[in-house]
Amino acid sequence: MTGGPVKVLIVDDAPIVRNVLTKELSRDSRIEVVGAAEDAYQARDMIIERNPDVISLDLLMPRMDGLEFMEVLMKHWPMPIIVLSSIVDDHWDQALRALELGAIEVFAKPNPEDPVAFKAMLARLTDTLVWAARIDMNEVLQKKKIQSKPSPLKSPSLARAADKIIAIGASTGGAEALRNIIPLLPPTTPGILIVQHMPEHFTHSFAQRLDQMSQIEVKEAEDGDEVYPGRALLAPGDHHMRLKNKNGKYVVDIVKGPLVSRHRPSVDVLMQSVADTAGAEGVGVMLTGMGNDGAKGMLSMRERGARTIAQSEETCVVFGMPREVLNNGGAETAVPLPDIASKLMSLV
Known part of the structure; x- marks a missing residue:
């Protein structure tokens, strides 16, 4: 250009x-x-x-x-x-x-x-x-030719995994990045909440595709779904997803609500709720994407004691959202896409 x-x-x-x-x-x-x-x-x-x-x-x-x-x-x-x-x-x-x-x-x-x-x-x-x-x-x-390392990953104990929550935010290029992370995760991986900017009706199909590829369950989130080890919930298109604690169990609220950081679903909404609900038991991951959605939410997670990482520039399609969280201190470090799954397991 x-x-x-x-x-x-x-x-x-x-x-x-x-x-x-x-x-x-x-x-x-x-x-x-x-x-x-x-x-x-x-x-x-x-x-x-x-x-x-x-x-x-x-x-x-x-x-x-x-x-x-x-x-x-x-x-x-x-x-x-x-x-x-x-x-x-x-x-x-x-x-x-x-x-x-x-x-x-x-x-x-x-x-x-x-x-x-x-x-x-x-x-x-x-x-x-x-x-x-x-x-x-x-x-x-x-x-796109870079493949994540298929070596066996450390499996956390179910007791430890039950206390942890992983929050992942992604936008442009995120679908491909998620396909290089989620299928590698072992069955005892802590519960995962994902916001990927996608059109309504598309997130259901994308969740099905990831589920077919993975050892863990992946589904489009529904209001009241429980979050537990071995399950990943993908925010439905055009709806926000929030984590909350209900009677000692992690569940999600799915709400329409106004656009936040110009998006619905918004990574900021998800990560702020994880900061408020899970505190130091949270783990945040920011993947490739345009803009700054999630920058405030991930910073809140880190301030509450959560561990946080961002996808490295050389493996991003668009180094926008990861750059923002690295610049504002929301992310501790940048990790290449092929190493993110193993890094996640080391943090939980």
Whole structure:
């Protein structure tokens, strides 16, 4: 990327989506929409002619779908791609596959009759497009080849694990990072609470995918779910998740509530609740992501005696959230992604 506005190419088969995105994104002085293609073939020609910095891509398109197009691009012309698609239950696997292929972020198209949701999505999409333009996709694809060390991990005793709570925050690039951590954890791992910025309806499918890969149970959290060793709860999209102690047991509250740190679910909400409820028995992990969500919450955790770590810059897709917690003292140290699972076990 050179100086000046970020050059964005919109790829979507729906004329109304192309027109609305072009109009709304062009309002931001940081962005120049250099084209709006109706399918992958037209997009290919525009890429050659207009050299965009980043692409907004629909997945469900005629002639060549978004996944096929991504595979071609990542092989021959790697560039940052933000998926904006109608993610419903029938297509969750396509969204997950897009992340595996190298998509920087996945957004669900909001209900056009909900102007508040549209405005919130557009603000996040705009910031993500601008940020993504800075990313070197060759580096990202190289980092995706890094695999966490599969050596056996120390298993904490159930008695010790029952007292501990692990809180994990992640955003851009976090889905891939979590796939390199959660499947390595042993069955007696303390209860885990995860906030990964994802669209509503997508978190359920992502939790299922992690569950299939892992030794521990992974599920999308429901209000009142108990937190115990061998279980990881993923905050549902568009809802905050808080830890509380109910009759001597750890459980979660799932609430709608206002956006916090521009997000719902918010890492700050989760980690503040872990600081308040678990105190020194907490362990905090900040993974790759854009922005500063979680910086205040993790600092509160550390101030209450919790152990805290952040993903290292060289293994992050976006070194935003980890940088914030390292800079403000919320995280004790930076740890490379392949070492995070073993580091976690050493802290519990």
